[in-house]
Amino acid sequence: MTFLIAGPLDPAAELASFEDRIGDAGAIVTFTGRVRAASGSGNVTSLFLQSHPILTAQGIQNAIDTAHARWPLAASLVRHRIGELGVHDPIAFVATAARHRRAAFLAADFLMDYLKTEAVFWKKEVTATGTAWVEPKDTDYADKARWNNNTETNECTE
Amino acid sequence: MTFLIAGPLDPAAELASFEDRIGDAGAIVTFTGRVRAASGSGNVTSLFLQSHPILTAQGIQNAIDTAHARWPLAASLVRHRIGELGVHDPIAFVATAARHRRAAFLAADFLMDYLKTEAVFWKKEVTATGTAWVEPKDTDYADKARWNNNTETNECTE
């Protein structure tokens, strides 16, 4: 499975092909993350996403394995952009399918929290006033911590 | 907004058009419910969904209004099939868009719980051995009850 997409990511096309390979699953949840113009550092005009040649895909595969071990999923899909993105371009697409909706919702939520906080990507925002590398927000870590049994918070945020 | 669809429902096409009307939202969650072949009453060959001429759309609109009052949504979409459906046909499609993913996930989950337990539809399953009207499962009511402040359960299940 190719997780990393250098060209445009098309959520509707991804959903259409995902529907064809989920067997008798009755529930599909998708998440699409898009580049927002309004960011903490101003009006974003473009975004650059860098991945690691080995660790990025390895980490996503581990998160998928964890999700399948935790919830009875019929199928799942993770796609993540790398390279240059424009405003409102889809960055990430996650789809999960299960017999019943609860598992599909929880697994999609879990995978997105992984992508937002632990996945190996570096993100640079380009605004009118310059460029800035973006690191995860505290709210992202708080979301991710919901899935852990401990209350550990990331030690790299203030 | 037309909630009720008598012809085929195409989740990918719905997602594609939804993406075009969500402004600067960074998060889109969709849910697709499909007809499952394996049901409690055997192998389903088709399904018939009946709606009420007034109350069905009115109830969906109320649920959407509640969702928008409760979470900061940029947009939402509900589509529900009526009439005859075959196995694996999409029955329901919900999409929500928000700045951040938490609101989009919660609102989609809430709207699906509404559709599963309170929405005004009657569902008849056709199997090899006959037809059977299906009423909500206890798990559906339990999911719905998560959104209430009280612990009231539906009095029409055993």
Add this chain to the structure above:
Amino acid sequence: MAKLCYFGRLTDVTGTAEEVVGLPPHVSDTGSLVSWLETGRGWTGLLSDRCVRIVVNNEIQDHDIDIRDTDEIGFLPPVGGG
């Protein structure tokens, strides 16, 4: 004449989704309508089931309500979508 509408599993018993009937004088509210139909048609317990909701002119009624011979009255068994 009143219009009666049956939904979902009720139509398996009523045999029809809609019918137009003249209400006799003693059928003046939803309670007496239910009794009259259940007795006259042999539908014992079908419409008086506490899970069957009654709708008069597209408004759900939780209690007995007066009806007139021009009303549209719907009988709704428990719903289940998605």
Add this chain to the structure above:
Amino acid sequence: MAKLCYFGRLTDVTGTAEEVVGLPPHVSDTGSLVSWLETGRGWTGLLSDRCVRIVVNNEIQDHDIDIRDTDEIGFLPPVGGG
């Protein structure tokens, strides 16, 4: 020769994403590599930042580890995707 890879914001300082260098004899583990680079290049605190993870041959190392002149060593600042 060892291959050094810098990711994310580190490249703003290093000016390059990759370089191939010969390690001097006293640079025998990740700790001494970090000191050697920070001192020699004037990158004070850049790589010894506790939030920068060190990867040797694609394995994340939480503690100092011996390195050889043929290894690939990556420096990873905090990540943020989605």
